[in-house]
Amino acid sequence: MYAATRIKNRQRVCRTLVAALLMSAGAGAASAQDQPTISMAINQSPWLDSFVAMVDQYEEETGNRVELDVTPFGGLLEKIRNSVRASQGSYDIVNVNSLWLSEIYSGGFLAPLGEIEANYQLPEGVLSYGNTTNWDASAATFSSDGALMGVPVNGNVQVLYYNTEIYEQFGLKPPKTWDDLFANAKAIQEGGEYYGFVPRAARDSIVYNFTPYLFSHDAAFFRITGPDQAEVTLNSPEGLKALETYVKIATEAGPPGPGNIAQGELIQLMATGKGAQAIAVIAAWGQLEDPNASRVVGKINAALLPAGPDGMIASSAGHWVAGIPKNVAPEKQKAALAFLDWFAQKERQVDYVRAGGVPVRGDITGADLGDEAAFRFIEAYSQNARHAVMGLPFASAAEASDAMALSFNRAVIGELTQVQALNQAAADLAGVLERAGFTVSKLPDL
Structure with a gap:
């Protein structure tokens, strides 16, 4: 595992975050003080550098540490499976692709966020991407009435x-x-x-x-x-x-x-x-x-x-949701939630966009970003994110997709x-x- 700053140096990331570093910028930052070091399994991706920039900002603001274990997309799910099934998890946060959410939720591997912090809810403005942050165990599907299981970290719609x-x-x-x-x-x-x-x-x-x-x-x-x-x-x-x-x-x-x-x-x-x-x-x-x-x-x-x-x-929906496994210590769970809550706050999400990331909120506008032409995608992103759906909301979604793909493809090629x-x-x-x-x-x- 590598500290986020080491990843940043290794990849020669050069980012300038325009927003000032505010030591007391909102409840998310306040609750994030004096936490133990946490580890996160995350994918190698085009948006990784922007996430690393936010981790560096979090460490500078709070003095806390977040270590990232970066894995190619093809190997991340297996790492997550191995960690959440172990008696003691290797990761305090696991980054779960939308296609894997049903499997990880239905397995009962994650701690509902409302159990880590009583009655915790996503900050207002954070998108649920078709209720995929919540899981109804009795119906075995996503539902706004289900338990809150994670915080989105990249809004890929x-x-x-x-x-x-x-x-x-x-x-x-x-x-x-x-x-x-x-x-x-x-x-x-x-x-x-x-x-x-x-x-x-x-x-x-x-x-x-x-x-x-x-x-x-x-x-x-x-x-x-x-x-x-x-x-x-x-x-x-x-x-x-x-x-x-x-x-x-x-x-x-x-x-x-x-x-x-x-x-x-x-x-x-x-x-x-x-x-x-x-x-x-x-x-x-x-x-x-x-x-x-x-x-x-x-x-x-x-x-x-x-x-x-x-x-x-x-x-x-093709987004990523960060969840907190049950098989890590309670103090690590609380530290993990403090970081995720900090990350989801609006001012941090504006910084995230400026660093090259895709926000997980629907209330960021061009005005928040200074109406710069480089951010002209924000309005369309926010509109589409509000209409995001999960087509296959069950644990065998990947298998189902593969099974249907052949027939759809054959229709396109005329077979x-x-x-x-x-x-x-x-x-x-x-x-x-x-x-x-x-x-x-x-x-x-x-």
Whole structure:
């Protein structure tokens, strides 16, 4: 394990936090004084340096220490599993990706924050990303009525990116609906110079990318109907309309071979100026604004995702939540919560954005940041974060995503019709739910 300052020096992070260091800036800072050293398991990521900057600020303000064990994404879940299952945990804070939350929550490995500090609640303004900070053990799903299990530390939701220069060339406005998005994409595509829309339809990406289409059409993969009971609703008429919309936009107004485009390829097409618009995570913003990696610096803007037929909007949650394991000492738990509460305060979140991070609050505006052009993504991020959904809120979410991805991908590349793809994906999802211990009902095949 390395102290945050050592990581910072090793990675040669150079950051200037504009906000003054206030030794008594609010209740979060006050409660953070004189705490024991804590350790945190965290992922290597584009936003790590900004988080390290905040840890350094915390240490300077409070005199407390936070040691970060930085692990590549692919190995972090296994480290977390090993630590929370041990008789004595190695980490006082574990950073949990949204896709893993159900597994870690349902295993009973984390201490509810209201038990560490009586009646503790997230500071007002902090986003719950579709109630994914709270877990209802009796229903085995996320719920605003469930116990508070963690504090978000990075708010990675999807937004609509569009190239303002291309939009101006074609006289377009940001779309309000999926039909608007397709019309814009088609007009650009027919111009012959740019790809009208870049999908993210590779098998490792497609379920996450399809989720906003599904939920905005007033549909869902499944719904919890009772304790250990679920109904698969994916293959509904609304679900079919969502998949038809997804396939149409992906195949009629974008690059060839859409079924092979994953996140890396999407960002590259946008960064080179070939792609006019795309739906991607807000974390891609930094790469698109990096003059060493992008030809479109200053030309990209972000917007709210399009609405479905009845005006519904949804964005896939892809955030991170920090939880405190049960198997660490009470004094370490309290110290961990003091740090997380400090981090979630508004003035610290403004510092976090300035350091390059994605905030976990919905009340940070351009005015808070001085209306600097580099932070023009904030409004779109906040709007989409308020519409964040967890498509697969159960412990076997990763397995379910993999199972359905094949059928969706085959629909995009033309090997299955949309009806065939939905029916097969629904059957595969039902199988995963059954193996996870649910009694499953399912809509009849389309």
